[in-house]
Amino acid sequence: MDAVDDTTDKRTNEGDEGSISDADEAVHSVRYKRKKVNEASTSGSVAAGAGAGAGAGAGRTSGLYLDTIQRFMLDFDFEKVCSVSLSNLNVYACLVCGKYFQGRGPTSHAYFHSLHENHHVYINLNTLKVYVLPDSYEVTDSSLDDIKYVLDPRFTPAQVEALDKNSRQSFDLNRKPYLPGFIGLNNVKANDYVNVVIQVLVHIPPVRNFFMLQTFDDKSELVKRFGTLVRKIWNPAAFKGQVSPHELLQEISNASNRQFKLTKQGDPLAFLSWFLNTLHRDLGGSKKKNSSIIYSTFQGELSIESQSIDTNTPKGSVVSFDPNNAVTKIKSPFLFLALELPPAPLFHDEQERNIIPQIPLTAILSKYDGKTTQETASELKRFHIIRLPNYIIFHIKRFSKNNFVEEKNPTIVTFPIKNLSMAEYVSDPEKENALGLHYDLLANVTHEGDPATPGSTSYKVHLQHRAKEQWYQIQDLFVEEINAQMIFLSESYIQVWERKSKA
Numbered sequence: 001m002d003a004v005d006d007t008t009d010k011r012t013n014e015g016d017e018g019s020i021s022d023a024d025e026a027v028h029s030v031r032y033k034r035k036k037v038n039e040a041s042t043s044g045s046v047a048a049g050a051g052a053g054a055g056a057g058a059g060r061t062s063g064l065y066l067d068t069i070q071r072f073m074l075d076f077d078f079e080k081v082c083s084v085s086l087s088n089l090n091v092y093a094c095l096v097c098g099k100y101f102q103g104r105g106p107t108s109h110a111y112f113h114s115l116h117e118n119h120h121v122y123i124n125l126n127t128l129k130v131y132v133l134p135d136s137y138e139v140t141d142s143s144l145d146d147i148k149y150v151l152d153p154r155f156t157p158a159q160v161e162a163l164d165k166n167s168r169q170s171f172d173l174n175r176k177p178y179l180p181g182f183i184g185l186n187n188v189k190a191n192d193y194v195n196v197v198i199q200v201l202v203h204i205p206p207v208r209n210f211f212m213l214q215t216f217d218d219k220s221e222l223v224k225r226f227g228t229l230v231r232k233i234w235n236p237a238a239f240k241g242q243v244s245p246h247e248l249l250q251e252i253s254n255a256s257n258r259q260f261k262l263t264k265q266g267d268p269l270a271f272l273s274w275f276l277n278t279l280h281r282d283l284g285g286s287k288k289k290n291s292s293i294i295y296s297t298f299q300g301e302l303s304i305e306s307q308s309i310d311t312n313t314p315k316g317s318v319v320s321f322d323p324n325n326a327v328t329k330i331k332s333p334f335l336f337l338a339l340e341l342p343p344a345p346l347f348h349d350e351q352e353r354n355i356i357p358q359i360p361l362t363a364i365l366s367k368y369d370g371k372t373t374q375e376t377a378s379e380l381k382r383f384h385i386i387r388l389p390n391y392i393i394f395h396i397k398r399f400s401k402n403n404f405v406e407e408k409n410p411t412i413v414t415f416p417i418k419n420l421s422m423a424e425y426v427s428d429p430e431k432e433n434a435l436g437l438h439y440d441l442l443a444n445v446t447h448e449g450d451p452a453t454p455g456s457t458s459y460k461v462h463l464q465h466r467a468k469e470q471w472y473q474i475q476d477l478f479v480e481e482i483n484a485q486m487i488f489l490s491e492s493y494i495q496v497w498e499r500k501s502k503a
């Protein structure tokens with residue numbers, strides 16, 4: 001990936017503001033470059049036009065050809081396969097029309113395209129080298145850097161460090177403003193359930209930073225494509241202020257044996273669970289704690305105590321452990337905590353409208369206080385948290401199947417957005433207190449609509465911009481500011497809470 005590193009270095013060294021210390025400056029640098037591109041290619045074309053003649057070399061004619069590049073036609077979010085052969089080997093993008101073609105030899109699809117369409121500039125989507133066809137010579141010109149950057153954005157540790165301090169807007173090629181990190185994701189067909197999970201993960205600092213800074217040459221296609229998408233979502237110099245997750249979605253479909261498709265609505269919790277476990281495995285994680293960025297971010301540990309109960313006793317009649325009976329105790333790691341909602345009573349007010357019940361988050365969290373019991377067919381169980389993760393994922397169980405029809409419990413869960421104390425649910429608060437027992441809300445995934453009516457439902461996510469201290473609601477391509485007080489009025493389904501550092 002020398003070409004890419006080289007690009008980054010140039011961007012850093014040549015910015016006219018001198019030292020580039022944060023993402024703001026990086027935007028400046030790239031914008032400045034883009035302006036220069038237009039000037040350079042215009043003047044270049046005049047020079048090349050005047051000087052073009054027999055035996056014109058790379059330096060002479062490339063200016064003319066670079067002027068034919070149409071940046072607004074370029075979209076590198078789709079699977080890198082030849083539009084004719086569908087092969088993924090040795091694929092080039094035509095920088096004039098944006099289409100992908102295989103090869104550049106005299107019998108290749110790119111070569112034919114250059115002759116038939118008079119489109120002459122191509123970038124190799126793997127090496128990021130740019131060639132003029134059909135002559136087949138390489139062009140190295142710093143005016144191409146912004147294209148290489150959009151194809152594969154790279155960040156320095158200092159730029160990543162500055163992401164949550166930078167509140168400046170960027171502008172895309174149409175001069176449309178966007179906030180890096182808070183951009184919409186296309187819903188290709190029915191992938192809003194995947195989009196909300198991606199938006200959550202790219203806002204969890206340790207996960208985001210890891211995927212932005214590491215290179216994954218020896219890792220799975222899933223890891224590589226997720227890393228690229230994370231960097232595109234935070235790109236301060238994007239051509240378009242939105243990203244299509246298409247390339248990652250294709251790989252998710254392949255890697256999950258089509259369990260998760262972009263054409264059929266799915267369950268974001270099931271997807272999140274599969275995705276975290278697959279990323280963990282593909283990053284070389286083992287059963288040990290902290291063996292991947294996934295485990296070191298999300299994994300906690302529970303103690304589960306259980307006692308068998310006589311199957312003849314009526315359900316619900318046993319609510320506490322019998323001190324005379326044996327207790328089985330196991331420790332179990334977790335990546336998320338499931339929270340049950342009480343059955344929703346169907347109250348009606350005078351106008352016969354349904355009254356939607358509300359319950360505080362702390363009430364459903366009491367499941368983990370080490371005292372409250374849960375009854376299964378033959379066992380009574382109680383749960384206590386032994387180790388808290390830095391990022392806790394809550395799964396609020398709203399959905400159940402009744403006669404094969406999906407039903408949703410509409411109960412609203414109320415919560416403070418900041419400073420949720422987990423002290424009551426931890427078996428050894430003294431020990432955990434050293435790391436912090438208080439959490440702030442980081443992400444809230446909500447569900448809308450009736451699950452029994454396919455096509456009527458949608459998932460949205462609430463996320464906070466740290467520098468602006470502003471909450472946003474993102475639903476596929478729609479990104480809008482939202483009042484923090486509105487967040488708990490929706491039907492939360494998945495939440496991520498961030499441990500407050502004690503510093």
Ligand SMILES: [Zn+2]
Nearest residue numbers: 094096097119
């Ligand atoms: Zn073309």
